[in-house]
Amino acid sequence: MTIRVCFVFAVFGLVVFSAGRAGAEPRFLSKQYNRCSSCHYSASGGGLLTPYGRALSGQELATTRHVNAQPAPEGNVSGEDAFLFGALGDHLGPVQLGVSLLPSHLHFASGSFSDSRNLLMNADVEGAYRGHGWTAYGEAGRMPEIRSEGPRLYSREHWVSYESRRGVGIKVGRYMPAYGIHFADHTSLNRSDLGFDHDDQVYGVEVSRTTDQSLLQISVSPGRAESIVKDDGGTSFNTTGRLQVDLASNVVVVGSGLYRDESLLESRHGAAGGAVGFAPWRRVTIWTEGDAHIRAGGGGTSLVFVNETAVEAFRGVWFKVSPQGRTGTDLSPGAFRWNLGAHVLPRAHVDLGLDFYFDKIEGSDKAFKTVLAQLHMYL
Amino acid sequence: MDNKRTFKPALTIVASALITWFVASGVGVAQSRAWTTTIGDVRVTCPLTVGGSFEAKTTALAGRLSVDPATRALAGELSVELKTLDTGISLRNQHMLDNYLEVQKGEDFETAVLSNIDVGPLTTGVTDGHSRFTARLRLHGTLQAVAGQATMSERGSAVRVEASFPIRISDYGIRDPRYLGVGVKNEVVVRVVFFANKDS
Numbered sequence: 001m002t003i004r005v006c007f008v009f010a011v012f013g014l015v016v017f018s019a020g021r022a023g024a025e026p027r028f029l030s031k032q033y034n035r036c037s038s039c040h041y042s043a044s045g046g047g048l049l050t051p052y053g054r055a056l057s058g059q060e061l062a063t064t065r066h067v068n069a070q071p072a073p074e075g076n077v078s079g080e081d082a083f084l085f086g087a088l089g090d091h092l093g094p095v096q097l098g099v100s101l102l103p104s105h106l107h108f109a110s111g112s113f114s115d116s117r118n119l120l121m122n123a124d125v126e127g128a129y130r131g132h133g134w135t136a137y138g139e140a141g142r143m144p145e146i147r148s149e150g151p152r153l154y155s156r157e158h159w160v161s162y163e164s165r166r167g168v169g170i171k172v173g174r175y176m177p178a179y180g181i182h183f184a185d186h187t188s189l190n191r192s193d194l195g196f197d198h199d200d201q202v203y204g205v206e207v208s209r210t211t212d213q214s215l216l217q218i219s220v221s222p223g224r225a226e227s228i229v230k231d232d233g234g235t236s237f238n239t240t241g242r243l244q245v246d247l248a249s250n251v252v253v254v255g256s257g258l259y260r261d262e263s264l265l266e267s268r269h270g271a272a273g274g275a276v277g278f279a280p281w282r283r284v285t286i287w288t289e290g291d292a293h294i295r296a297g298g299g300g301t302s303l304v305f306v307n308e309t310a311v312e313a314f315r316g317v318w319f320k321v322s323p324q325g326r327t328g329t330d331l332s333p334g335a336f337r338w339n340l341g342a343h344v345l346p347r348a349h350v351d352l353g354l355d356f357y358f359d360k361i362e363g364s365d366k367a368f369k370t371v372l373a374q375l376h377m378y379l
Numbered sequence: 380m381d382n383k384r385t386f387k388p389a390l391t392i393v394a395s396a397l398i399t400w401f402v403a404s405g406v407g408v409a410q411s412r413a414w415t416t417t418i419g420d421v422r423v424t425c426p427l428t429v430g431g432s433f434e435a436k437t438t439a440l441a442g443r444l445s446v447d448p449a450t451r452a453l454a455g456e457l458s459v460e461l462k463t464l465d466t467g468i469s470l471r472n473q474h475m476l477d478n479y480l481e482v483q484k485g486e487d488f489e490t491a492v493l494s495n496i497d498v499g500p501l502t503t504g505v506t507d508g509h510s511r512f513t514a515r516l517r518l519h520g521t522l523q524a525v526a527g528q529a530t531m532s533e534r535g536s537a538v539r540v541e542a543s544f545p546i547r548i549s550d551y552g553i554r555d556p557r558y559l560g561v562g563v564k565n566e567v568v569v570r571v572v573f574f575a576n577k578d579s
Contacts, residue, residue, distance in 0.1 A: 032467045035431035038561055043430075052559040060470045077559065130560070167430070212426035212564070249424065249434045282467050 026181055026287055027310035027318065030279040031060075032249045035215065036182070041096075041128045041137050042175065043208065043215065045182040047157060048098045048126035048137065049378065051077045057378070058348030063316030065348060080348045084379055098126045099379040100141075108370040121374070124156065135161045137173075157201055167210035174201050174225045178217040178242040179256045181275050181289050183308060185355070189324040189337065190289045190306040194258060194271055201225040202238050215244040223263070233264030250279035256291075267297030273304070283312040293326075300329030316345040334362035349378035421459050422570045425466075428562040435475065439463040440571065442493075456494040457571075479548075479556045480519060487520040512542045516569075519551040525569075543570040 026045070036045035039053025049057065058065055058081035065080070078086050083097045102122035108115060124141030138158040142151055159173025176182075180190050191200075204221025222228065223235035242256045254275040262268040273291030280286070291304045303326070310320040320341045328334030341355040357370040419440045426432040442457035461482050466472050476482045482489050496514040512529040515522055527544025545568050548556070556563040 030467075032433035033431070035427075035429065037429045038427065038431065050560060052561040055559055056468075056470065060468050210430040212430070212432055215430055246431055249432050 025184055026277060027184075027285045027308070027320070029250060029252065029277050029287075030282055030285040030310070030312065032279075034246045034249060034252050034277075035244075037210075041130065041135055042157070043169075043210075043217065044176050044178045046176070047139065048096060048128050050130075051096065054081045054083075054349075057081065057345075061316055062345050062347050062350075063314070064346055094129055094131055096128050096130075099377075100124045100126060101377045101379070102374060104372060104374040106370065106372050108368065110368040111366045122376075133163050133165070135163075137161070161206075163208075163210070169206075169208040169210065171206040171208070172204075174203050175206065175219075176201050177204070177206065177219040177221065177238070177240040177258075179240050179258055179271070180242070180273060180291065181254065181277070181287050181306075181308075183287070183306075183322075185322070185339065185341075188306050188308075188322070188339075189304050189326050189335070190273070190275075190291055193293050193302065193304070193326070195224060195260075203228055204238065213246045215242075217242045227263070227265075234266065236263035236266070237261040252277040254289075262296070267295060267299055269293070269295040269299065285310045295329070295331075299331055302329050302332070302334075303327045318343045318345075328362045333364075336360045351376040351378075420572055422572070423464070424568045424570065425556075426564045426567070428557075428564060429560075433466055433471070435464040435466045437461075437463040437465065456492050457496070458490045458492045460490055462489060474558055475556070479553050484520070487517070492517040493525075512544060514544075516546065518546070519553050521551040523550050527569075539572070541570065541572045543568055545569075 028039075033039065035043070037043045039049055039056060040046060041048050041050060054077045058079075076082075076090065080086070082088075083092070084099075100122050102120065104119045104121050106117050106119060120142070122141065124139050126137075126139045128135060128137045130136075137160070139156045140153070141156065143154040143156075155174070157173070157175050159171050159175045161169060161171035163169035179194065183190070186200075202219065202221035202223065203225050204219050206217055206219040208218070209216045217240075219238070219240045221238040223238060226232075227234035238258075238260050240256070240258045242254065244252060244254045246252050254277070256274070257270070257272045259270040260266070260268070271291050271293045273289060275287060275289035277285065277287045286307070286309045288307045289305070293302045293304060295301075304324075305326075306322065306324045308320055308322040310318055312318050318341075320339075320343075322337075322339040322341070324337040324339065326335050336359070338358040339355060340358075341353065343354075344352045346352065351374075353372075353374040353376065355370075355372045355374075357368075357372070359368040359370070361368070420436060420438045421440055423435040424432055425435060437459060439460040440457060441460075461480050462476060464472070464475065464480075466475060480488065493514045493516055497512070508531060510529050511526070513524065513526045516525045523546070525544045525546055527542060529540070529542040531541075532539045545566050547565050548563070548567060549565050555565075
């Protein structure tokens with residue numbers, strides 16, 4: 001592998017395609033879901049589905065199932081929608097479990113160089129209990145190979161939260177701090193430079209305030225979880241803030257900020273930005289985010305732009321186009337990416353995805369092309 | 380003579396206010412001939428117990444209104460065929476119509492009807508301003524008084540009319556909408572919007 005290709009890998013985080021945590025789907029704004037918390041236990045999206053999210057996946061999102069055919073009975077999820085296709089019946093009581101598997105095939109090429117690899121991005125067991133305002137949440141699974149590290153068992157998230165009837169909440173544990181738009185593609189440029197594409201969870205405390213029209217989340221943390229666990233010198237104070245305002249059920253505005261103090265591995269840095277989500281029609285969602293990533297120690301300021309336009313051409317068949325760009329600094333060149341994707345949801349909890357990435361680096365004539373095929377099974 | 384001078388401008392204001400309602404229904408009185416309805420819709424904003432909200436929408440707004448010389452309220456009614464309400468996904472539509480609005484129970488459940496509509500005194504002008512809005516709403520076979528705000532604004536040759544009012548769904552005997560841990564809060568907001576063009 002040439003030095004230039006290695007550099008492109010580093011810039012785009014392509015080596016960490018294997019570290020993704022699938023599940024967040026902001027494209028469902030077109031179905032008037034302007035909060036992640038309807039379908040996910042985490043208000044930041046992704047991870048274990050709530051019973052409502054499970055039912056929705058089968059009854060409403062899958063191509064070959066329809067709500068009139070076999071609606072989920074009131075009070076519980078059953079059949080294909082349920083954990084392990086309902087094999088355990090009601091034996092789990094209020095505890096919800098899920099298994100997330102994400103086998104993938106990655107092919108990339110630049111000039112005369114090309115390579116392919118098969119990956120098992122995710123193999124996680126997720127569980128949660130919710131009652132009386134409390135939620136206990138945990139995930140355990142296989143951490144895939146990242147850079148020089150081999151796969152190992154670990155828990156990506158584990159936290160406890162409480163939300164009052166007035167919408168004031170607190171969360172403690174290991175979790176993904178809220179920032180910007182949590183696109184399903186975790187390599188989106190709005191997050192990749194912030195450490196939110198890999199090793200991204202923090203140990204910390206998050207306070208939140210939920211109203212009918214807004215969601216405020218503020219997180220403080222002594223550092224990223226993996227740095228704390230490994231004691232690798234990367235531990236430093238982290239804080240993030242995110243305010244979402246729902247102007248309508250199909251129009252959302254988001255403002256975010258991040259500050260991360262200096263560590264032995266990284267200089268002090270932060271980010272601030274805004275995003276708008278708009279669903280002009282019931283099958284079209286358009287998200288646009290702009291951020292300024294600011295890094296001390298001569299790192300300069302990089303401006304980031306990400307747009308994702310998703311269209312449901314047919315029930316359960318989605319296409320997306322996502323232009324993304326980042327201005328260069330003295331330390332890193334600018335970059336521009338075209339991401340085209342197609343996703344098919346044939347049955348409950350099955351998502352077949354095919355994405356194409358076309359990356360151009362400032363100062364380089366050659367493009368970097370990546371094809372990613374994924375099968376996400378959520379049992 | 381004095382009575383005529385004070386009565387005439389007042390009558391003009393009230394009549395103009397009524398015209399904006401006539402256009403929603405294509406009323407056949409003399410004043411309504413000056414207006415044509417172009418777009419009309421009803422939106423019900425339903426806040427969720429987990430945060431956020433969704434809208435149930437329809438364009439099936441119909442009815443007839445006319446001047447009631449005895450009162451300030453409008454005679455006649457506006458009705459909405461509830462089966463045309465759309466929340467964007469069929470699962471939610473089915474639950475809303477079958478389990479909560481129970482449209483299968485008969486005529487009184489199939490439509491929502493606004494009657495005794497009173498737009499009150501207009502604060503500014505004829506087709507541009509705000510006013511208090513009161514009416515009676517029959518929903519789920521139950522009749523209740525509602526109150527809110529009405530706004531009219533000039534849009535070129537057209538007038539945009541918007542009336543909104545909150546309702547508590549428990550007041551109408553509708554059971555608590557809840558499905559697999561996600562529910563609709565008790566108070567929802569109804570908004571009626573339409574545009575009308577002045578005929579030449």
